[in-house]
Amino acid sequence: MNGPSNRAPVVVGADVSAPSSVALEWAAEDSIRRKRPLRIVHAMDLAGYFAGPPAAKAFAAPMIVESAYEIAVGVAADALARVRGGGRHPAVTAHVAPGAPAAVLRDAGRDAVEIVIGHRPRNEVIDLLFGSVALALAARADAPVVVAKRATARPYDDVVVFLEPGPAPDALLGYAFRTASAHGVRLRVLRAGSAAGPSLGRWRRLHPEVRVHEQRCDGDARSALLAASVAARLLVVEARRPMGVLAWRRPWGLARLIRRSACPVAIVPAPSDSGRPGPSPAAP
Numbered sequence: 001m002n003g004p005s006n007r008a009p010v011v012v013g014a015d016v017s018a019p020s021s022v023a024l025e026w027a028a029e030d031s032i033r034r035k036r037p038l039r040i041v042h043a044m045d046l047a048g049y050f051a052g053p054p055a056a057k058a059f060a061a062p063m064i065v066e067s068a069y070e071i072a073v074g075v076a077a078d079a080l081a082r083v084r085g086g087g088r089h090p091a092v093t094a095h096v097a098p099g100a101p102a103a104v105l106r107d108a109g110r111d112a113v114e115i116v117i118g119h120r121p122r123n124e125v126i127d128l129l130f131g132s133v134a135l136a137l138a139a140r141a142d143a144p145v146v147v148a149k150r151a152t153a154r155p156y157d158d159v160v161v162f163l164e165p166g167p168a169p170d171a172l173l174g175y176a177f178r179t180a181s182a183h184g185v186r187l188r189v190l191r192a193g194s195a196a197g198p199s200l201g202r203w204r205r206l207h208p209e210v211r212v213h214e215q216r217c218d219g220d221a222r223s224a225l226l227a228a229s230v231a232a233r234l235l236v237v238e239a240r241r242p243m244g245v246l247a248w249r250r251p252w253g254l255a256r257l258i259r260r261s262a263c264p265v266a267i268v269p270a271p272s273d274s275g276r277p278g279p280s281p282a283a284p
Contacts (some may be wrong), residue, residue: 009039011109011143012116013101013133014079014094019118019149026148026264027116028083028092033182036113037091040079043104044072044096072096102136112143114175114266119149119258134258138239138267144175151233151263158188158213160228161236162221163197172238172268173198177207179266185233186211192221222257229261236266 012027014020024040031038046068073096080094097104101117109115117133137145161176163169180187187210191197204212217224229235239254258265 007037008111008113009037010034010114010116011039011041011105011112013105013118014040014042014075016075017118017120019120020079021118022150023116023118023146023148024079024082026146028089030114030116030146030179030182031092032089034113034178037093038083038089039108039112040076040083040092040094041105041108042072042076042079042094042096043101044068044098045100046098069096102133102140105133106137106141109141109143114144114146115141116146116148119147119264132255134267135255138254138269141269144171144236144266144268146234146264146266147258148264149261157231157233157263158186158228159183159234159236160188160190160225160232162190162192162225162238164192164238165197167198169198169238169268169270171270172236173200173203175266175268176236177203177210179234179236180210181207183233186213188212188228188232189214190217190221190224190228191215192217222253225257226260226262229263229265232263234264234266235261236268239267239269 010027010031012023014024028038076094076096080092083089083092095108097108099107105115105117115137117137119134120132134145134147159176159180161172163172176187176189189200189212191214193216200212200214204210225235225237235257237254237257254267
């Protein structure tokens with residue numbers, strides 16, 4: 001199976017919001033730990049700019065586009081300056097692309113290690129009716145999607161990965177082990193139910209530097225994950241579409257987990273969903 005190349009970037013969505021600042025901070029730190037380039041992306045969504053009679057829109061369109069582009073370039077440049085200002089990141093670029101944020105980030109992250117976005121707390125019903133960037137990306141992205149938020153984690157806290165019964169999910173375990181390795185923390189594996197799940201033997205051999213702790217959660221999986229998130233650096237779950245305990249289509253499933261988690265959440269697409277092979281177990 002083909003894994004991400006050594007130059008596969010961490011992609012982060014940037015705008016002027018506070019959640020975007022949190023995402024940029026997470027992505028910059030994570031890309032440094034992974035020794036990967038950082039690609040900052042700003043989506044120039046013009047849909048909200050065009051309103052009013054057709055004649056007025058046609059007359060104003062060139063000025064609107066020019067103004068929106070100037071604003072977008074400024075947003076991207078500011079994000080780039082913030083990352084470079086610390087002097088820690090040697091490989092960071094910024095890009096502007098037209099379109100809705102979910103579509104732009106999905107396209108920008110086709111070759112990425114992960115796509116990082118900020119968490120915007122909203123009403124659950126609104127998310128279900130109108131959707132969110134996080135759920136749209138989780139449904140369609142080829143790369144893992146990290147929903148960043150301020151966490152209660154401390155430097156020694158775990159990366160927590162959730163495993164459902166069934167075949168070994170290479171993409172999920174590969175991402176979880178590599179993340180724990182990059183951050184130098186323990187990997188806590190939560191297994192759903194009492195049935196035998198995927199073996200971790202191969203992954204332990206590939207990543208002997210990662211300390212692993214396994215435990216069962218026989219009750220509600222979301223409750224167990226939310227409890228684990230209080231002392232976690234990152235929750236890692238698989239987006240099995242449309243099936244699975246945390247399937248994004250299931251009401252209140254993934255959306256509620258993202259909203260209520262006390263730490264960032266990484267959503268890893270199942271290889272069969274994305275149409276691409278999962279990453280190689282040995283991929284860096």
